[in-house]
Amino acid sequence: MKISVITPTFNSEQFVQDTIESIEVQTYKNYEHIIIDGESTDGTLSIVKKFNNITFISEKDSGQSNALNKGFKLASGDILAWQNADDLYVPEAFETVRNFFISNPKVDIVYGDYQLIDSGGKWICDVYPIEWDAWMFMHGRFVPMQPTVFWRRRVFEKVGFLNEDLHYCMDVDFFSRALVNGFIFKKIGKTLGKFRVHSESKTQNLLNERKVNAEYKNVLAKSFNYKPLDSFFFECLTLRSRIAKRMKVSFLKNA
Numbered sequence: 001m002k003i004s005v006i007t008p009t010f011n012s013e014q015f016v017q018d019t020i021e022s023i024e025v026q027t028y029k030n031y032e033h034i035i036i037d038g039e040s041t042d043g044t045l046s047i048v049k050k051f052n053n054i055t056f057i058s059e060k061d062s063g064q065s066n067a068l069n070k071g072f073k074l075a076s077g078d079i080l081a082w083q084n085a086d087d088l089y090v091p092e093a094f095e096t097v098r099n100f101f102i103s104n105p106k107v108d109i110v111y112g113d114y115q116l117i118d119s120g121g122k123w124i125c126d127v128y129p130i131e132w133d134a135w136m137f138m139h140g141r142f143v144p145m146q147p148t149v150f151w152r153r154r155v156f157e158k159v160g161f162l163n164e165d166l167h168y169c170m171d172v173d174f175f176s177r178a179l180v181n182g183f184i185f186k187k188i189g190k191t192l193g194k195f196r197v198h199s200e201s202k203t204q205n206l207l208n209e210r211k212v213n214a215e216y217k218n219v220l221a222k223s224f225n226y227k228p229l230d231s232f233f234f235e236c237l238t239l240r241s242r243i244a245k246r247m248k249v250s251f252l253k254n255a
Helices: 016-024 044-048 064-074 093-103 134-138 153-159 170-180 206-224 228-254
Strands: 003-009 031-037 054-058 079-082 109-117 123-127 150-152 185-196
Touching: 003 016, 003 064, 003 093, 016 031, 016 044, 031 044, 031 064, 044 054, 064 079, 064 170, 079 093, 079 153, 093 109, 093 150, 093 185, 134 170, 134 206, 150 153, 153 170, 170 185, 170 206, 206 228
Parallel strands: 003 031, 003 079, 031 054, 109 185
Antiparallel strands: 079 150, 109 123, 109 150
16 A cells, blocks of 8 residues: 655745655655645755655645645555644654554544654654544544544545645545545554644644634534534634643743
């Protein structure tokens, strides 16, 4: 089973080499890494060009979703994923995912445990997400963390590509469409990736918090035909994550 990973980049020189190297050291070698760059003006291109086993395109795009879709259209893998240019995989991630899919042929989308790291790559804590719960997902309590998510090609073939009108919650929309179409989600009880906590992240930046939350709620409301009670649950459940986000930013400032 071949694994295809797409990485969108734009002025990502601070972290992109770590991301690439976390893929280069995978114990399972049947993979391809496709990087779609939005015409970076920093040192991103020179870093990427140091690696030989990467399919690399640098051209203007209309945003992250557009860049990712370009990559997915090039992908030839049986298993698909995207890894942002500031996050990492653990060395056994691909092997773990491949073995799990072989042993569980009815499962379509998987995610796992992960570590939080700071801007310098220093370990902050281990995170153990809940087992998949559709109601929790539908009401904003839980979204699988992107550095740990993989899915079979048949998911894309049924639900289509990412919504390019979305800027923050394209993953939530994709998972929502997969859920509506009956695809099966499952947690792998092993650490698969590392999520970098830093204030420059698009979704972690508190200046974007209102926009992120509005897009998040709009995606779920449209996907699952929200009623007033659903909106109430969403606001209650996402309050927790907003508090946690503020705590992360406070940690960064005091670290």
